[in-house]
Amino acid sequence: MAGETVLEVQGLHVDIPVASGVLHPVRDVSFQVRRGETLCLVGESGCGKSMTSLALMDLLPRAAVRRATTLRFLGEDLAQASRSRINALRGDRMAMIFQEPMTALNPAYTIGEQLIEHYRHHRGASPADARSRAVALLEKVGIASAAKRLGQYPHQLSGGLRQRVMIAMALMCGPELLIADEPSTALDVTIQAQILRLLADLQQELGIAMVLITHDLGVVARIADRVAVMYAGEVVEEGPATEIFATPQHPYTVGLLSCIPVPGHTPPGGKLGTIPGVVPSLVGDLQGCSFRDRCAHAQPGCSRTIPLRESQAGQQWRCVLSPEAEAAW
């Protein structure tokens, strides 16, 4: 059940000056996430999904410039907030889980020290209180012998366990927004299912708004309430997951779905769908639809402003093709 809007993003841009001009890895990205809801940002490499999450958490590279029409967290304007305010929010009410559990944990400190550190910093808790909370959260994420684990170092744990520790760390301060960047990609497939289930269960129980970034459409289908498909820095299609998978509208989304072999559906040994061409350069002035060089339905109108289309069920996409024309193919 979705509740109040926790995160509201409108017109987010990230620009980075590079040798050959200005790179635009994130262009006019808008979405919102409500309490108890999971939004998946999905796309292939270079689409800007990770950069978007870094922009939200104010963790962009120094040279990057972020601007947004709206960037609100529980009604508070993040774009105007001071550095100290962002530091107070980050890790406390807005938490992030990174992709590689192997490298995201500090190898020189015990699990306990890493779990407790920012909780004591944000909440001023006593060591005893922090410790008992850490044990409670480790148990919540399914780690047995939690008290013993506090004294262990990251290298003594498997990838799946490290990822659970990362999740526990993210939950220590009771965040209202959780951004998970490819939380299960580096893990074995059986562990992946467990970690995703854990995230989904925790989200329901704690009423957290979650933004989950992935390139894996299977993950998206199973866990997302809403989906934003990203391509070349833009959100090309957005809407409820059921709608996007049942009736994808944007040619990129359609192409992406046709590429995946699905056991039991795709004829074995047959041809998989492909998307010819490569992602265009994101440097310099960019006009019109960035997918037009790879789209089977490209028209002269694609190099000008692309209309935003909307369906009854709340699905939105940018394309010159009208829904009737789309339905025809």
Place this chain on the structure above:
Amino acid sequence: MNALIRAEGLHRTFSVNAGLFRPRQVLHAVNGVDVAVERGGVLGIVGESGCGKSTLARMLLGLTPPSAGSIFIDGRDVAGMDRRDLARRVQPVFQDPYSSLNPRRTVASIVAFPLDVHGVGTKAQRRQQAIEMLDRVGLPARYADLTPGQLSGGQRQRVGIARALVMKPEIVVCDEPTSALDVSVQAQILNLLLDLRQEFNLTYVFISHNLAVVEHIATQVAVMYLGRVVEFADTRTLFRAPQHPYTQALLASVLTPDTTLGIPETGLGLSFPDPLHPPAGCPFHPRCPQRHAGCDERRPELVDTGASRVACHLYSAATTQ
């Protein structure tokens, strides 16, 4: 089956550093594996990290000698084979297109290199063959003098495939060839591999953790766990009626893009396998939802259950002599 490549009783152990002040321990990466592929087939080998599939691949390629056991190609034991003869018959495609190509050489020289090593034709002829093979894999002549740094991941993987095929081998061992690639690029590479298999009458050993990809490309599948094959069957049989509890969990974990299904429950519990200290008896039993008395005592052997071969006590008791 008339096997083109056959492995019998393969073992591979490594002596590893178990920590400061501890004696070195023995890691049994591959612990008694028999597999075979017939000419023109695609053997898919699936398993998660630590199962030994990459070590098995290296042994099939002749890159790592087995600690025990033999590999036969068309009936000939590779142990006695000249290194170059083996290379002419078995070639690799590796996972990481970024580290498997020499960044300082041009694409054409990378693909021509096996021809150089084997002394095939003149320099001009080798370059010509390389360019032709690059064209076959979808990289036209203008790519010939670029370096890997100027190519995308998918393009680099095509170079790797061209290099593997330029000597016209019979067997190609692909170790996670699409895992590092975007989904749309993966589809192109898989289509290419299937086309080339037809055109050159190739036999593949295809190692992957991605079951959906294996289901698409393989004719037979071997499931590995902690150094052993726990199930072996035709692809259709394995995917429709998996018998080993690990195979069932593995297949249950595959996340198909179906919004009605939610997140699967694998029933595997939290313990994870440590290849350095494999459990007694059946290596899977601590995680097995169907374990029973005796599973921690005796190691199950691979037995025939009709359409499959399974190493599980649920089935070994059922076979009658």
